[in-house]
Amino acid sequence: MADLSINFAGIRSPNPFWLASAPPANSGAQVHRAFEAGWGGAVWKTIGAPVLNVSNRYGAWHYGGQKMLAINNVELISDRPLEQNLREIAEVKRAWPDRAVIVSAMVESKPEAWHEIIKKIQDTGADGIELNYGCPHGMSERGMGSAVGQVPEYCEQITGWVMQVAKIPVIVKLTPNISNIVMPARAAVAAGANALSLINTINSIIGVDLDTLELVPNIGGKGGHGGYAGPAVKPIALNMLSALRTDAVVSQSKLPISGMGGISTWADAAEFLLLGANSLQVCTAVMHYGFRIIEDLCDGLSNWMDEKGFKTIPEVVGKSVHRVSDFKNFDLSFKAVARIDQEKCIRCDLCYVACNDTAHQCIDLIAKDGSVVAPGAYDQRSNGKEAAVHTRPMVRVREDDCVGCRLCFNVCPVENCIQMVEEPSGRASVTWDQLTQKQREVTEDWEKMKAYRDKMGIHIH
Amino acid sequence: MNENAAWTADREALKEAFPPLTQHEALVEATRCLMCFDAPCTHACPTHIDIPKFIKKIYTGNLRGSARAILESNLLGATCARVCPVQELCEGACVLGSEHKPIAIGRLQRFAMDYIYGKGVNVFPKPTPTGKKIAVVGGGPAGLSCAGELAKRGHEVTLFEKRNLAGGLSTFGIIGLREPVEIALSEVNMIQKLGVKVETHKEIGDNLLLADLQAKFDAVFLGLGLGATPNLGIAGEENILDGLEYIEQSKMSGHSLKIGKNVVVIGAGNTAIDCATIAKRMGAEHVTMMYRRTASEMTAYPHEYDFIKKEGVRFEFLSQPMCVHAKNGVVEGVECVHMSLGGKDASGRPAPQPVDGSHFMIAADQVVKAIGQEKPALVTRLNLKTQKGYIAVDENLQTSIDGVYAGGDCIRAVGAASTVMAVQDGKLGARAIHERLVGRG
Numbered sequence: 095m096a097d098l099s100i101n102f103a104g105i106r107s108p109n110p111f112w113l114a115s116a117p118p119a120n121s122g123a124q125v126h127r128a129f130e131a132g133w134g135g136a137v138w139k140t141i142g143a144p145v146l147n148v149s150n151r152y153g154a155w156h157y158g159g160q161k162m163l164a165i166n167n168v169e170l171i172s173d174r175p176l177e178q179n180l181r182e183i184a185e186v187k188r189a190w191p192d193r194a195v196i197v198s199a200m201v202e203s204k205p206e207a208w209h210e211i212i213k214k215i216q217d218t219g220a221d222g223i224e225l226n227y228g229c230p231h232g233m234s235e236r237g238m239g240s241a242v243g244q245v246p247e248y249c250e251q252i253t254g255w256v257m258q259v260a261k262i263p264v265i266v267k268l269t270p271n272i273s274n275i276v277m278p279a280r281a282a283v284a285a286g287a288n289a290l291s292l293i294n295t296i297n298s299i300i301g302v303d304l305d306t307l308e309l310v311p312n313i314g315g316k317g318g319h320g321g322y323a324g325p326a327v328k329p330i331a332l333n334m335l336s337a338l339r340t341d342a343v344v345s346q347s348k349l350p351i352s353g354m355g356g357i358s359t360w361a362d363a364a365e366f367l368l369l370g371a372n373s374l375q376v377c378t379a380v381m382h383y384g385f386r387i388i389e390d391l392c393d394g395l396s397n398w399m400d401e402k403g404f405k406t407i408p409e410v411v412g413k414s415v416h417r418v419s420d421f422k423n424f425d426l427s428f429k430a431v432a433r434i435d436q437e438k439c440i441r442c443d444l445c446y447v448a449c450n451d452t453a454h455q456c457i458d459l460i461a462k463d464g465s466v467v468a469p470g471a472y473d474q475r476s477n478g479k480e481a482a483v484h485t486r487p488m489v490r491v492r493e494d495d496c497v498g499c500r501l502c503f504n505v506c507p508v509e510n511c512i513q514m515v516e517e518p519s520g521r522a523s524v525t526w527d528q529l530t531q532k533q534r535e536v537t538e539d540w541e542k543m544k545a546y547r548d549k550m551g552i553h554i555h
Numbered sequence: 556m557n558e559n560a561a562w563t564a565d566r567e568a569l570k571e572a573f574p575p576l577t578q579h580e581a582l583v584e585a586t587r588c589l590m591c592f593d594a595p596c597t598h599a600c601p602t603h604i605d606i607p608k609f610i611k612k613i614y615t616g617n618l619r620g621s622a623r624a625i626l627e628s629n630l631l632g633a634t635c636a637r638v639c640p641v642q643e644l645c646e647g648a649c650v651l652g653s654e655h656k657p658i659a660i661g662r663l664q665r666f667a668m669d670y671i672y673g674k675g676v677n678v679f680p681k682p683t684p685t686g687k688k689i690a691v692v693g694g695g696p697a698g699l700s701c702a703g704e705l706a707k708r709g710h711e712v713t714l715f716e717k718r719n720l721a722g723g724l725s726t727f728g729i730i731g732l733r734e735p736v737e738i739a740l741s742e743v744n745m746i747q748k749l750g751v752k753v754e755t756h757k758e759i760g761d762n763l764l765l766a767d768l769q770a771k772f773d774a775v776f777l778g779l780g781l782g783a784t785p786n787l788g789i790a791g792e793e794n795i796l797d798g799l800e801y802i803e804q805s806k807m808s809g810h811s812l813k814i815g816k817n818v819v820v821i822g823a824g825n826t827a828i829d830c831a832t833i834a835k836r837m838g839a840e841h842v843t844m845m846y847r848r849t850a851s852e853m854t855a856y857p858h859e860y861d862f863i864k865k866e867g868v869r870f871e872f873l874s875q876p877m878c879v880h881a882k883n884g885v886v887e888g889v890e891c892v893h894m895s896l897g898g899k900d901a902s903g904r905p906a907p908q909p910v911d912g913s914h915f916m917i918a919a920d921q922v923v924k925a926i927g928q929e930k931p932a933l934v935t936r937l938n939l940k941t942q943k944g945y946i947a948v949d950e951n952l953q954t955s956i957d958g959v960y961a962g963g964d965c966i967r968a969v970g971a972a973s974t975v976m977a978v979q980d981g982k983l984g985a986r987a988i989h990e991r992l993v994g995r996g
Contacts, residue, residue, distance in 0.1 A: 158586045158614075159582050159583045159586035440650040440651070440653060441591075441595065441650055442589045442591040442592070442594075442650045443591055443592040443593055443594075444589060444590070444591065444592060446592055446593075447592035447593075459593075469592065469593035470593050472598055474603065476598070477598070477599055477600060477601040477603075477644065477979075478599055478601075478643060478644060478647075479595075479599050479642075479643055479644060479647030479648040481598065481599070482595040482596070482598035482599035482648035483595060483599075483647075483648050485598075486595050486598070507589050
């Protein structure tokens with residue numbers, strides 16, 4: 095069995111899964127129960143400035159009968175008294191010495207306010223501190239949260255204040271509500287932070303009620319942007335994690351990164367690890383199903399690691415980072431075409447309509463006699479399951495015309511029915527970058543491009 | 556139990572078998588639909604309802620649009636949602652059927668239909684009147700479908716129905732647990748709202764003459780259905796109840812229907828199964844279905860056969876009644892003979908032959924026959940050309956008389972009679988009549 099334990103900037107935990115700083119980690123009783131369920135750590139819900147909350151805090155996006163593909167919230171940082179939070183943090187840490195107890199903090203942008211809160215947190219015996227520069231609603235209107243995270247200079251300045259008094263590891267949590275995630279990360283590195291975490295929630299409006307025309311959720315007739323999280327944000331989080339892992343400044347700093355944003359299953363977790371996350375934080379999935387999901391997060395991850403021969407988490411971390419690149423470095427001569435397994439095909443024709451209407455028109459409907467037919471070609475008087483099933487044409491890819499866009503692969507509802515098959519293109523490997531360097535004119539002039547394509551045998555469909 | 560309580564209990568015993576889908580169930584089921592392109596379910600449906608389209612509309616919460624998508628192709632969508640042999644049609648062709656569970660298309664269709672009938676929504680806009688008059692004879696599915704389709708196109712349609720209520724077999728002849736009377740009547744009501752004038756107690760050949768209709772109307776559509784249940788030609792026949800009447804009584808006045816203790820149902824078609832179900836559910840101790848061939852030749856759909864076996868009905872295959880024994884009108888038993896199967900007969904099925912000396916008795920106090928219906932009796936009197944005893948029609952469903960069209964069971968010389976085929980005939984007949992009267996469109 096794989097060893098799931100981690101050492102994150104000196105913070106140890108028996109597995110890489112921490113509750114993210116959010117409602118699940120709002121109180122000592124909750125964190126206590128989470129640890130009983132097996133969570134490796136918890137980032138306490140942000141403590142700091144005094145707040146009051148509203149009701150109807152959460153909106154959710156449901157899709158196709160699946161509840162809560164994403165959640166959005168306008169809940170603020172902890173509204174429980176600071177002293178009570180600090181006392182419970184100390185109690186939990188005393189009761190669970192082997193778990194990671196990290197405290198998220200956010201106060202007014204003044205050095206003395208930050209110094210005070212950091213010292214108070216350290217007095218609890220907590221293992222680390224996370225600086226909340228991400229909260230996109232409410233707190234940002236008061237100059238905190240994402241108002242800090244969106245300005246690299248503020249990020250650096252405040253992190254600097256924190257580092258003046260910090261004796262335990264400090265994690266800077268980044269907001270995704272920014273055009274280049276690398277900038278605030280570099281600022282945190284420059285200020286001497288011990289680690290980074292991302293992503294916080296994304297600005298969002300979940301929807302409008304079509305009966306009342308009110309926003310969802312409705313707060314006394316009004317609504318507004320809230321933080322978006324859950325399975326739907328995972329691809330955005332993976333991209334931002336990769337952006338940090340491939341940035342020269344951030345990678346040179348060797349700072350560990352705690353990854354989060356839509357982690358719901360062990361498979362999501364593995365992807366975050368492969369793209370360079372050293373620990374993992376989870377919120378929405380817990381809010382949907384409760385603390386019990388930790389069992390499969392650990393069990394599934396461990397089984398996958400065993401199958402792949404990974405013995406420890408650090409062996410997995412960053413294993414796919416070297417594959418992250420930019421378009422200009424992709425091999426223009428790499429060729430893949432779609433192939434449909436006729437044995438598996440259930441004849442739903444979703445690939446056909448997707449290709450024909452929106453891609454490159456390279457899938458044909460083939461009748462029993464081998465001829466290409468149009469959809470709906472049957473006699474209108476024909477009916478019954480026998481006629482419908484037995485006269486239904488098969489779908490076949492004209493591989494010579496297939497550009498390998500992979501749309502059909504994505505819409506096919508049958509596992510492994512459509513495969514993208516690598517085919518030799520007969521051309522030497524070349525990237526756009528190389529082409530720009532060697533034959534710049536081809537990349538700047540359509541006539542030259544045409545001549546190049548003719549010479550190389552590249553047909554456009 | 557007093558009479559009212561007994562009636563309530565009987566209604567309960569024969570109440571619609573499937574509960575309506577809840578909104579959540581419908582959404583989950585609609586979500587499972589893959590939205591196949593050029594979908595095989597649509598091909599398999601005799602009326603070619605665009606099934607992925609109406610299911611997607613359930614998914615998006617556009618129930619009015621969903622119902623309209625169904626009604627565009629099939630005006631009797633509420634009946635078909637209940638009585639169609641979906642296993643043989645749309646659901647049988649569902650691409651998820653091979654390895655998974657097919658989409659419950661029938662029940663989703665019912666969900667959309669129940670919505671508009673529940674809300675009393677009219678989905679079709681009022682058409683511009685064409686000034687053309689059409690007579691539709693017969694208020695069963697073919698006639699209703701034809702009348703409704705023509706009214707939608709702006710024609711003035713009068714539908715003549717020989718009974719007190721329209722709806723045909725949907726109203727009278729299909730067991731209540733599959734289709735309650737109210738459903739059939741709500742469809743009649745919808746057809747009337749489209750502008751069709753329904754005249755009941757009007758029977759062709761009796762108080763209605765084809766020649767008069769031809770003179771007064773621009774075109775005529777005949778949806779006459781079939782004739783009576785044929786005679787078995789056996790002694791004691793007068794003691795045998797008619798299957799269709801048995802079903803009708805259970806639907807229209809259940810408390811007056813006396814159920815025997817030991818009921819024998821002769822026949823193995825879908826009507827016979829309905830009769831056996833009624834007998835069993837309304838209190839018979841033993842119900843036996845008797846058929847002269849075997850399970851492989853029976854005309855009931857396989858899913859109906861599975862259903863009735865689970866109801867606890869016994870089968871007496873390869874048996875034929877010879878005589879019904881009765882004393883003072885009280886049935887005491889059926890004398891039968893065993894059969895063996897020989898070469899193929901005219902219907903293409905193995906011909907049953909009595910086995911000498913194999914007579915036996917089955918105790919019974921009630922005998923019901925459901926052995927199909929006779930060919931439409933009126934046909935020859937109307938001077939219409941026939942095909943195997945059914946009304947002969949051309950590609951456009953026009954009979955041998957110019958301007959007189961026909962559809963439904965009365966033309967079903969080939970293939971099995973079914974509600975949905977009748978609906979399609981009505982639709983195609985209406986299209987042909989419309990083209991004849993005002994040209995394409």
